[in-house]
Amino acid sequence: MEILSSAFIYLVAAVIAVPIAQRLGLGSVLGYLIAGVMIGPVLGIVGAEAADLQHFAEFGVVMMLFLVGLELRPAMLWSMRGQLIGLGGLQVLATTGLIAAACMVFGLDWQQSVAIGMILALSSTAIVLQTLGEKGWLGTVGGKSSFAVLLTQDVAVIPMLAIIPLLAVTAHGSGIAHDTGHGGILLDLVPDWAQPVVIIGAIASIVIGGRYLIQPIFRFIAKSHLREIFTAAALLLVVGTALLMNAIGLSPALGTFLAGVVLSDSEYRHELESDIEPFKGLLLGLFFLTVGAGIDFNLFFDQPGTLIGIALGIMAAKSVVLFAIATVVRMCGADRMLFSLGLAQAGEFAFVLFGMAYGVGVLPSELAQKMTLAVALTMFLTPVAFIIHERFLAPRLVNTGTREADKIEAPGDIVVAGIGRFGQIITRLLGTNGYNVVVLDHDPELIERLGRVGFRAYFGDATRPDLLHTTGIANAKLFVAAIDGRDNLTELVTHVAKHYPNVRILARALDRHHVYELENAGAHCVQRETFESALNLGRDALVELGLSPARADRKKTAFRKHDFETLEKLRTRWNEHGVDKGYIDTLRAQNETLFEIMRDERGEPEEAPDPQAQQH
Incomplete structure (x- = not known):
C-alpha cells in the first residue's frame, strides 16, 4: 500500500x-520539476523514496535515446551534415572549452572541468522545441538553426556517456570511486586482452541483429494482430x-540509441515509436518529478547568491558562444538573438549526466548537487528569456545585423505580409492577373530563392509600423496577412485595422478559433490555411474508396456547406476568453447532423465497392 500511496501522490502532482x-x-x-519541488522540499509529502524511484525512472532516458535514434535516419543525418557539424559541433566544442576553462580558473581539476563543460554544453530539447513550435518560430532561420544544434547535442550525449567514466579519478572524498551501477559482468569472465573483442562483438550484434534478425521477428509478431x-x-x-x-560495462543509453538508428529505416519504426512513447513519457515525467523532489533547498537558501550566480554565468557563457557562432554564419538580428537566448539553458540530460559523474567519482557530492x-534554475529562467526576446528584443532587432530591410521601390495596390507556402499562392494568383503586389517577408533565404524564379519580394518585418507604411498600405486596396505565429498575425491585423481603416484585410487563420480572433481584430475575410486542401484530398479519398467522382463532389460540397x-x-x-458551456453541445449536435447529411437521398450510406476490383 505504501507504493500505491507514493504513486498516487506523484500522479496527483503531475496531473x-x-x-x-x-x-x-x-x-x-518545468511542470514536472515544479510538481516535484512542491511535494518534496516545500510540502515534505515525499522524501527518501525519491532517490530510489529516480534510479528506476532513469530508464526513461534510455527510452528517450532509443526514440531519438529512431528519428535519426542515416539519409537525414547526411543531408544535415553541414549544420550538424558546423553549427552543432562547433557549439558543443566551444561551450565545453569555455566552461571548462572557467571551472579551472575557479580551482577545479581538469577532469571535473571537462565533465562540467560537456554536460552544460547541452540544452533542453523539450523546452526549446515546444516553445519554438508554440510561437511559430521553427520555420525561421534561428529556429531551424536551433533545431540542428539540439539534434547534434542529442547525438553528443552518446560519446559523453562513454567519456565521463574515463574521467573518473580517485582523489575525491574518501579516495574511492562510487559504484556506478554498470557491472560489466561479461568483461569479468574474460581476460583483459579479450575485453575489446567482447565489446566490439556486442555492438556488432546490435547492428547486425537490428538489420537482419529483429525485423523478421517483428514481422512474425505483427501477424498475430495482438497489439499488446x-x-x-x-x-x-x-x-x-x-x-x-x-x-559489457557500457552505458545502456548508448546501446538503445544505436539500436534505434539501426531500426530507423525499418517498416515498423512508427509502431515502435507509438508503443515506446507512452512509457518514455511517463518514466521521464517521473524522473523529473524525483529530480524536483530531491532538490536540496537548504543548500539554495544557504548559498542563494552563489547558485543564482552560477546559473546566470552558465546562461551568459552559452549565450556568448551561440551569439559568436550566429555572427559567423551571418544570421540577422532577431534570429541571432533567438538562437543565442533560446539555447542558453542547460538541458534535461544534465540531471542524468551529473548523477553519473558523481557515481563514477568524477564530481564530489556537494559539487554535483550545486x-x-x-541546471534547474537555468530551466526556470528560460521562459523569462523567451518573453524578453519576444516582447522587447525581436521587434527592435528583426532587421538589424548583416542585412538591412530592403527599400520599397514603389508602393503597391496590394500588400502581402508573409510569402510562405500560403502567401506564395496568393501572390502568384494576383500577380499573374496584372495586380501590383508588394510582398514583405523576413526570411532572406526564401526571398533569394523566389527571386531566382522571378518573384519580387522585399526583406523586412511586416510587424514594424514604419516599414509597413513604406509599402504604400495607406492607399492600398487590399492587405493580406499570412505571416507565421498566431499571436503575431492577430496583432498585425489589429494594427492595420486601427491605423488603415480603408484597407480591406484578408488573413490566414490556423484554426476555427483563430478565425474568430482575426475577425474580432478587424479582418474582413479569413480563410483557414488547411481546410480547402484537406477537403479536396478527402474528396479524392472517397473516389479511391469507390464512390463516383460526381457523388464525391456532392459530398464534398455538402461537407463544406455544413462546416461553414x-x-x-x-x-x-466563442469569446476572446474561450468557449462557453454550450460550445461542446452545439458541436456535438452539428456532428450528428453531418452524419445524416452524408447519407444519400434514400437515407442509406452508399456501399463502396472494392478499390482493387474497380481497378480491374
Whole structure:
C-alpha cells in the first residue's frame, strides 16, 4: 500500500502541475520539476523514496535515446551534415572549452572541468522545441538553426556517456570511486586482452541483429494482430539491449540509441515509436518529478547568491558562444538573438549526466548537487528569456545585423505580409492577373530563392509600423496577412485595422478559433490555411474508396456547406476568453447532423465497392 500511496501522490502532482505549466507556456519539463519541488522540499509529502524511484525512472532516458535514434535516419543525418557539424559541433566544442576553462580558473581539476563543460554544453530539447513550435518560430532561420544544434547535442550525449567514466579519478572524498551501477559482468569472465573483442562483438550484434534478425521477428509478431504482444516485444528490445550494454560495462543509453538508428529505416519504426512513447513519457515525467523532489533547498537558501550566480554565468557563457557562432554564419538580428537566448539553458540530460559523474567519482557530492540545482534554475529562467526576446528584443532587432530591410521601390495596390507556402499562392494568383503586389517577408533565404524564379519580394518585418507604411498600405486596396505565429498575425491585423481603416484585410487563420480572433481584430475575410486542401484530398479519398467522382463532389460540397454553417453557429459560443458551456453541445449536435447529411437521398450510406476490383 505504501507504493500505491507514493504513486498516487506523484500522479496527483503531475496531473495538476503539468497542464498548468503548459497553459502558462513553461513547458512540461518545468511542470514536472515544479510538481516535484512542491511535494518534496516545500510540502515534505515525499522524501527518501525519491532517490530510489529516480534510479528506476532513469530508464526513461534510455527510452528517450532509443526514440531519438529512431528519428535519426542515416539519409537525414547526411543531408544535415553541414549544420550538424558546423553549427552543432562547433557549439558543443566551444561551450565545453569555455566552461571548462572557467571551472579551472575557479580551482577545479581538469577532469571535473571537462565533465562540467560537456554536460552544460547541452540544452533542453523539450523546452526549446515546444516553445519554438508554440510561437511559430521553427520555420525561421534561428529556429531551424536551433533545431540542428539540439539534434547534434542529442547525438553528443552518446560519446559523453562513454567519456565521463574515463574521467573518473580517485582523489575525491574518501579516495574511492562510487559504484556506478554498470557491472560489466561479461568483461569479468574474460581476460583483459579479450575485453575489446567482447565489446566490439556486442555492438556488432546490435547492428547486425537490428538489420537482419529483429525485423523478421517483428514481422512474425505483427501477424498475430495482438497489439499488446508487439508492445511487449518493443519493450523487450529496449530492455534487452540495455542489459547487454550494461553487461559489457557500457552505458545502456548508448546501446538503445544505436539500436534505434539501426531500426530507423525499418517498416515498423512508427509502431515502435507509438508503443515506446507512452512509457518514455511517463518514466521521464517521473524522473523529473524525483529530480524536483530531491532538490536540496537548504543548500539554495544557504548559498542563494552563489547558485543564482552560477546559473546566470552558465546562461551568459552559452549565450556568448551561440551569439559568436550566429555572427559567423551571418544570421540577422532577431534570429541571432533567438538562437543565442533560446539555447542558453542547460538541458534535461544534465540531471542524468551529473548523477553519473558523481557515481563514477568524477564530481564530489556537494559539487554535483550545486550544479544540478543550477541546471534547474537555468530551466526556470528560460521562459523569462523567451518573453524578453519576444516582447522587447525581436521587434527592435528583426532587421538589424548583416542585412538591412530592403527599400520599397514603389508602393503597391496590394500588400502581402508573409510569402510562405500560403502567401506564395496568393501572390502568384494576383500577380499573374496584372495586380501590383508588394510582398514583405523576413526570411532572406526564401526571398533569394523566389527571386531566382522571378518573384519580387522585399526583406523586412511586416510587424514594424514604419516599414509597413513604406509599402504604400495607406492607399492600398487590399492587405493580406499570412505571416507565421498566431499571436503575431492577430496583432498585425489589429494594427492595420486601427491605423488603415480603408484597407480591406484578408488573413490566414490556423484554426476555427483563430478565425474568430482575426475577425474580432478587424479582418474582413479569413480563410483557414488547411481546410480547402484537406477537403479536396478527402474528396479524392472517397473516389479511391469507390464512390463516383460526381457523388464525391456532392459530398464534398455538402461537407463544406455544413462546416461553414457550423462556423457560424459556434461563433456565438466563442469569446476572446474561450468557449462557453454550450460550445461542446452545439458541436456535438452539428456532428450528428453531418452524419445524416452524408447519407444519400434514400437515407442509406452508399456501399463502396472494392478499390482493387474497380481497378480491374
